[in-house]
Amino acid sequence: MPELPEVETTRRGLEPWLLGAGVKAVAVRERRLRWPVPASLARDLPGRTIDNLARRAKYLLLGADGGTLIMHLGMSGSLRIYEGFRPPGKHDHLDLLLDNGRIMRFNDPRRFGAMIWTRRDPLRHALLAHLGPEPLGTEFDGDYLWQRSQGRRASVKTFIMDGRIVVGVGNIYASEALYQAGIDPRRAAGRISRQRYQRLAQVIREVLQRSIDQGGTTLRDFTGSDGQPGYFAQQLNVYGRSGEACRACGRPIRQVVLGQRSTFFCPHCQR
DNA sequence: CCCGATTCCTGTAGGC
DNA sequence: TGCCTACAGGAATCGG
Numbered sequence: 001m002p003e004l005p006e007v008e009t010t011r012r013g014l015e016p017w018l019l020g021a022g023v024k025a026v027a028v029r030e031r032r033l034r035w036p037v038p039a040s041l042a043r044d045l046p047g048r049t050i051d052n053l054a055r056r057a058k059y060l061l062l063g064a065d066g067g068t069l070i071m072h073l074g075m076s077g078s079l080r081i082y083e084g085f086r087p088p089g090k091h092d093h094l095d096l097l098l099d100n101g102r103i104m105r106f107n108d109p110r111r112f113g114a115m116i117w118t119r120r121d122p123l124r125h126a127l128l129a130h131l132g133p134e135p136l137g138t139e140f141d142g143d144y145l146w147q148r149s150q151g152r153r154a155s156v157k158t159f160i161m162d163g164r165i166v167v168g169v170g171n172i173y174a175s176e177a178l179y180q181a182g183i184d185p186r187r188a189a190g191r192i193s194r195q196r197y198q199r200l201a202q203v204i205r206e207v208l209q210r211s212i213d214q215g216g217t218t219l220r221d222f223t224g225s226d227g228q229p230g231y232f233a234q235q236l237n238v239y240g241r242s243g244e245a246c247r248a249c250g251r252p253i254r255q256v257v258l259g260q261r262s263t264f265f266c267p268h269c270q271r
Numbered sequence: 272c273c274c275g276a277t278t279c280c281t282g283t284a285g286g287c
Numbered sequence: 288t289g290c291c292t293a294c295a296g297g298a299a300t301c302g303g
Contacts, residue, residue: 001295001296001297002297003297032280034280034297034298034299058297058298072297072298074279074296075280075295075296075297075298076281091281108280109281110279110281110295110296111280112279112297113297127298152273153273154273154274158274158275161298163297163298170297171295171296259276260275260296261295261296262296
């Protein structure tokens with residue numbers, strides 16, 4: 001499931017093929033994604049040249065002559081580059097046909113992904129306007145987290161997964177970061193010291209950066225834009241390891257549900 | 272504002 | 288082996 005490292009891996013993989021390419025056509029085979037794919041996309045995008053591929057949170061922003069295709073991979077989406085014609089397979093919902101002979105193809109079995117076309121500043125789009133800071137950016141640090149946590153009674157895990165607080169920390173990395181920081185994920189966000197938030201902010205950055213360096217996490221089916229899996233799964237300490245031994249203390253990893261999401265932690269190492 | 276529950280969807284895993 | 292059900296999750300949205 002694509003979290004920030006997987007989206008960044010995809011961005012880096014796509015960028016060299018897309019920058020400078022002209023869009024010849026858009027083929028939409030399935031409009032029913034998270035929101036309906038707008039008909040204006042197939043009209044407005046062809047004829048434009050792609051001049052930017054940025055990431056904000058888990059959104060990819062494909063800029064073309066002042067317009068932007070806002071893309072989200074949802075939880076099962078992937079974007080790949082193919083050379084020349086290739087028959088579309090199941091769940092291949094959308095193609096951009098490029099004038100360099102390549103195709104950018106969006107595949108998304110669960111259709112939680114999104115393709116949105118805007119001619120305005122994408123950062124002002126309702127979906128992006130109220131997002132919190134990037135975890136790898138300069139605004140994000142322990143003091144910021146601690147400030148925002150004051151008075152909050154929801155669990156710290158739910159807190160760091162809230163995109164209005166900080167973006168890009170999904171279910172896997174939330175469990176991993178809290179393990180690294182030694183914090184019980186069930187603890188109320190507002191009852192954690194400033195000092196521990198310093199540590200938490202630091203490990204959030206570290207775990208995301210390390211995963212990007214490994215090409216992301218492939219649990220089941222994530223592949224980068226070249227079809228290669230990511231290798232970070234081998235470094236997961238708690239996620240998906242319910243009942244297995246904690247790598248630090250040997251006691252069994254526990255699984256609970258927080259905010260309707262499975263949560264993994266070591267009750268001994270995390271308090 | 273804050274917070275938890277519900278919702279979208281399909282592939283896969285587990286039970287029988 | 289095959290059928291059926293439960294579960295997984297990003298994040299918008301709703302209800303309290």
